[in-house]
Amino acid sequence: MKPNLNTVEEAARFMQSHDRFLVLSHVNPDGDATGSALGVVMILEQLGKEYVVVNEGETPVKFNFLPRFEQLRNLSTQPLDETFEAVIAVDCADESRMGDVRSLFGSGAALLNIDHHPTNDGFGSINLIRTDAAATAEILYDVAVAAGVSFNEELALCIYTGLLTDTGGFRYSNTSPHVMEIASQLLRYGVKPGEVAERCLEEITLAHVKMLRLALQSLEMSHENLVASITVHFEDFAQAGAGRDDTGGLVNYCRNIEGVEVGVSFVESEVGAVKVSLRARDRVDVSAIAKQLGGGGHAKAAGCTIRGSLQDAKGKVWLALGEALGVNSNE
Missing domain, CATH: 3.90.1640.10 (inorganic pyrophosphatase (n-terminal core))
Structure with missing residues (x-):
C-alpha cells in the first residue's frame, strides 16, 4: 500500500x-x-x-x-x-x-x-x-x-x-x-x-568490547567474499556481561571489510529469536531483503527479527542475499 x-x-x-x-x-x-x-x-x-x-x-x-x-x-x-x-x-x-x-x-x-x-x-x-x-x-x-x-x-x-x-x-x-x-x-x-x-x-562500554571480541571469532565470509557476517549466541550475553544495547554497531565491522558488499550480524537476543542487521555498499538494497523477511529500513541499512534458530535465520538471509547478488552462499 x-x-x-x-x-x-x-x-x-x-x-x-x-x-x-x-x-x-x-x-x-x-x-x-x-x-x-x-x-x-x-x-x-x-x-x-x-x-x-x-x-x-x-x-x-x-x-x-x-x-x-x-x-x-x-x-x-x-x-x-x-x-x-x-x-x-x-x-x-x-x-x-x-x-x-x-x-x-x-x-x-x-x-x-x-x-x-x-x-x-x-x-x-x-x-x-x-x-x-x-x-x-x-x-x-x-x-x-x-x-x-x-x-x-x-x-x-x-x-x-x-x-x-x-x-x-x-x-x-x-x-x-x-x-x-x-x-x-x-x-x-x-x-x-x-x-x-x-x-x-x-564512547563504548567494556561489555561491548567483550561482546565484540566474542563476535569477531565467529566472522564468516560467504557469497564469493561479498558477504561478511558475525554471530552472537544467546549465551554470549552472559559470558560478556552484556545487554542487547552492547551489540549495537557490531555489523559495521563486517560491512567495512575491503571488498565486502553486505555486512550482516545475527544476534540471538533470546532463545528462538534472531535479530538480523544488514549494512550494504552499492550493489544490494538491503531494505528489500529486510522487508521480505518481515523487517524494514533503508537501502544501505536495514534489519529484521526472525523467529526460529540461528541456522534457520542464516538460511533465509543467505538465500535472499544470494538472489540479490547473483552468487551462491558457498555453504
Whole structure:
C-alpha cells in the first residue's frame, strides 16, 4: 500500500489540535528514534500540551544526556493504565516497529506517523513520510518551524542527536546540504558537537568490547567474499556481561571489510529469536531483503527479527542475499 503523504503543516496542526498525547518510537531505539521522540516532547511542551512518552523496552543509557530522558517510560517494566486519543509515532519503519502498544490506543485514536524509511506503509491517520530525509529528526525540524515554536538548546540538542547518529557523524551518503544547514542552525542554540559525538559515537562500554571480541571469532565470509557476517549466541550475553544495547554497531565491522558488499550480524537476543542487521555498499538494497523477511529500513541499512534458530535465520538471509547478488552462499 502506498501511503497518503501529508505535509509538515498538517503534522503541526495535529499537535496543535489535541490536548494530551502518547508519544512513542520504535523498539530497540537508536539516536534518531530517541532524539525525535524527545524532540516531539519539547515541541508539545511549548504548545502547552500534556504527554506520556513510552517505549517497549529500555532506551540505551548513552542517550541519558537528552532532556526529559527520565520521562521515557519502559512499558515492559512500567505498564500504563490509560488510553489515548492522539498518538505520535516517530521513526517507525512499519507498524510492528511500534511494539505492543495498541492497547494504549483509544477506540477512535488518531495517529501521526512521522518517518523517513522507504519501507513505511503509512499506518497512521496522518503520514508525514519523507524518504529523502536523512533522519526523522530532519523532518521534525521542519515540523517545529511549521508549528511556530521557539528553538532553544533542549530542542536543538534532540534534533541534532538524531541527525548526527543517522548520518554516522555526517559521514554517510544521506548527508545532504539541508542536513548540514540544519546542523549549523542548531549549533547556534548551544549544542556542543564534540560532546554529543563523544556520547553517541565514540564512547563504548567494556561489555561491548567483550561482546565484540566474542563476535569477531565467529566472522564468516560467504557469497564469493561479498558477504561478511558475525554471530552472537544467546549465551554470549552472559559470558560478556552484556545487554542487547552492547551489540549495537557490531555489523559495521563486517560491512567495512575491503571488498565486502553486505555486512550482516545475527544476534540471538533470546532463545528462538534472531535479530538480523544488514549494512550494504552499492550493489544490494538491503531494505528489500529486510522487508521480505518481515523487517524494514533503508537501502544501505536495514534489519529484521526472525523467529526460529540461528541456522534457520542464516538460511533465509543467505538465500535472499544470494538472489540479490547473483552468487551462491558457498555453504
